[in-house]
Amino acid sequence: MLYTNKLAADSPFPAISLPDLQGQQHVLGKTREGASWQLVIIYRGKHCPLCTKYLNQLEGYKSQLADIGVDIVAASGDSREQLQEHAEKLNVSFPLTYGLTEGQMKELGLYISVPRSEQETDHNFAEPGLFVINEKGTVQVVDIANNPFIRPDLEALVNGLSWIRNPENNYPIRGTAPY
Structure with a gap:
């Protein structure tokens, strides 16, 4: 039986630094451009057409997310x-990073798959993960x-984050009750 350690809600997000194609290092979970929260998307890789579609769709929500500080x-x-x-098939303006190691995938609690063939890819890869990191550096969502078939609906995600970010709602991090 396979057991994994999942990154829990309200836990500190690990400091993982990865490069982009311009050589800039990005610390996952560390905000930039004046935002106070960060949406971290882990995707399978260039071999996944569903990942390409999801990332391209996410670009359409970038300004709404920026408006709420994400x-x-x-x-x-x-x-x-x-x-x-892969970048040739993507039309995104947010940072795309590479080189996530299996150790880092495990640290994030991601499922890891073995390629079905060399045509798929040449390395084990992470299945999708989505993390929203708050201003304290902890996992909010x-x-x-x-x-690759199960991913949060982007419109629902953005609407939910807008609601959570509204201070009048005083919405706590969910899923934190002890077992």
Whole structure:
């Protein structure tokens, strides 16, 4: 039986630094451009057409997320060369990072898959994960999937984050009751 350690809501988000194609390092969960929260998207890699579609759709919500103080960064275990090829199919302006290691995938509690063939990819890869990190550096929202078909609806996510970010709602981090 397979056991994994999932990153819990309200836990500190690990400091993972990854490069983008311009050579800039991005610390996942550390906001930029004046945002106080960050949406971290972990995607399978260039071999996944559903990831390409999801990332391109996410671009359409970037300004709404910026309006509520949420920055975006995406990461995969792909190599620099794989991201360069994938970037040709992507129309996004948020940072895309590469080189997420298996150890880092495990630290995030992600499901990891073995490629079905060399045509799929040349390395084990993370299945999708979505993390929203708040101003304290802790996990506010977490969604971890074991396949590419299950992902949060972006409109629902953005509307929910807008509601959470409204101070009048005083909405706590959910899922923190002890077992």
